[in-house]
Amino acid sequence: MPAWARPGDVQRDVDAGYEESIPENGLGYDDLMEDRDYLFRLINTIDWEAQLRAIKGVLGRNRAASQAVSKAIDDLQHESETYRGPHHEQIVDEWVDAVSSASYSEAANSMSAIGMIMPMLESIHSQAFYSLGELYAAKGMGPPAHxxxxxxxxxxxxxxxxxxxxxxxxxxxxxxxxxxxxxxxxGLAPFLASDTADWIDAMLTYRNKMFHGGFEWSLEQRARFARQIEARHWEHFFSAATTDEEPWIFYVRKEVIAEMPSRIEAILDSWGAFVKGLPFECGHQ
Known part of the structure; x- marks a missing residue:
């Protein structure tokens, strides 16, 4: 079995070796491989697909919980606006408390998402670049001039x-x-989507601030990140709850969280296409 082969690849063991089944149309394995499969030739010890399935599961559960919280808040708001009985003030207080609590739960959802996706991103890049360096050394070659x-x-x-x-x-x-x-x-950069570098910059910046500052950053950090969002045009990545018209808690927008697994899949595909085009054949011995 080739070192890069994965479960489901067409193959069968023969004695102490293996014999590859050649498709009837005459195509070889390389013709049947998708771009992402080539990354497995560079790193064959990580199951990226299983990681993404796990992340998608958690994101889905968090999304369902967030939707339930939003519905409960909407119901309380409706009741506070329509109820005129003796407990009206209590219902209004419950609605206000629910809105405040939701600010923290949404921050937790953002931290959960960023805390799963960005370590995976780091792992992909760290391990892939390290393996690439080892391959260049093994081939006695140097990387492109830079x-x-x-x-x-x-x-x-x-x-x-x-x-x-x-x-x-x-x-x-x-x-x-x-x-x-x-x-x-x-030479990886041209294989990545045009906005990937900006997305990585934004998500890593937010990850660092959340992991070191928690949900409620210092006033200086809040103001600084608000300025950074404006300067880098990151409004489509982040939103913020405010207090006294000043930033209070920052969130990754829900649609940005939802697309995180797809972002990672695209990066894996880009890495695979890059590996496929390397100036030498790579594979694990």
């Missing part, structure tokens, strides 16, 4: 996407700039 390699020279972290190399060759931990730099340096 300022990253000129700056890094033989630095041990040159294939680490969490590291960015400044003009003077200084290596600094900065995954946002690091991913952009190494994607360009390896």
């Amino acid at each position: 300022k990253r390699w000129d700056r890094a020279v033989a630095h041990p972290q040159r294939w680490n996407c969490q590291v960015y190399f400044d003009a003077d060759g200084t290596a600094g931990t900065d995954i946002i700039r690091g991913i952009r730099q190494i994607s360009a340096a390896t």
Whole structure:
């Protein structure tokens, strides 16, 4: 069995080896493979599909819970507007409390989504770039000319996407700039959708703030992120609850959360197409 073969591939064991079944139309395995399958030739120890199925399941349950909360709030609002009995003030208070609580539950949904998707994104890039570096070394070849390699020279972290190399060759931990730099340096960038880099920048920025600042950031951090959203035109990624007309809690928009698995699938496909076009045949021994 080839090291890159997955369950369901057409094959059968013969004695101590294997014999590939050749399709009647004369096409080989490469002709039947989708772009994403080529990434498995670079990394054959990770089941990306199983991870995405698990993430989709959690996102689906969170979405259903969020919809239930929204319906309960709408029902309370309707009751507070139509009920005129002796308990009217109590119902209004319940509605206000429900709206406030929902602000935190929506923040939890955003953190849950970003906390699953972005580590997977990091894992894809970190492992794939590291394996790519090993392949170039094994082939005795160098990557395409780029300022990253000129700056890094033989630095041990040159294939680490969490590291960015400044003009003077200084290596600094900065995954946002690091991913952009190494994607360009390896030639991966043209295979990615045109807005992928901006999406990664936005999601990693939000992930870092949520993981270090929780749901309610400092006033300075709130104002800074609001300015960043405006400057980077990230309004289609994020929304915010406000207090006294100032940002309070930031969220990833629901439609952006819903498309996160598709974003990762597209990135996997892009990686596969990139691997397919490498200047050498890659595969695990």
